[in-house]
């Protein structure tokens with residue numbers, strides 16, 4: 140299974156829109172792996188996780204080929220994860236597609252509402268919506284997908300996803316603060332090849348009860364190994380970094396090294 144990270148910043152991006160802070164000024168200057176667009180990742184050829192407001196930039200500069208994306212898994216409705224207005228791009232005359240071309244969108248009730256409210260009437264001709272519920276797994280081609288309950292927003296059912304194919308299993312664990320116990324109950328039934336975690340607040344933990352920092356990530360890793368969900372071959376990757384915490388790639392690489400966690404960067408690709 141191949142995982143490609145297109146966006147590894149949090150909702151404001153790094154450097155952040157309008158931001159005059161020292162970190163953002165420096166990031167604008169040095170660029171490279173210090174540029175973090177809004178969140179999205181691809182699994183193999185046809186599966187995209189989240190539809191970021193930077194999806195167009197990912198297509199033009201990041202190598203994303205949306206003509207190959209058949210399935211879109213959405214974690215929650217925050218605009219850095221689901222920018223519904225750009226889904227309109229699949230309709231003519233903005234795009235010419237074959238009559239049978241459809242985008243299969245999987246997400247919670249709120250995502251269904253946003254699609255309905257944002258897109259033109261008759262959007263069902265190009266977009267199929269599948270409502271997800273935590274702990275009710277489904278199949279997308281050869282992938283088994285298990286939505287889990289995140290600890291992120293009270294107003295909707297935010298998901299983490301387990302995605303599994305041919306014995307390779309990844310946990311897409313953002314956005315979330317420390318996982319709720321009912322999510323751990325499900326996680327315990329799996330063995331992971333790769334675990335991707337929210338690390339919005341880097342050196343500060345439990346950020347507003349919605350996000351995690353390094354120590355939280357390390358606690359998750361420790362518990363997963365202790366309880367048999369992971370072992371020394373499991374790759375742990377942190378992502379979704381906020382500008383406030385100086386998420387320069389080199390700094391994060393140093394900070395994460397003692398914990399055996401890899402900080403993601405825009406354009407990072409791994410094979411698991």
Ligand SMILES: [Zn+2]
Nearest residue numbers: 149150219314
């Ligand atoms: Zn986010």
Ligand SMILES: [Zn+2]
Nearest residue numbers: 158160163382
């Ligand atoms: Zn800033």
Ligand SMILES: [Zn+2]
Nearest residue numbers: 215217291314
């Ligand atoms: Zn969020």
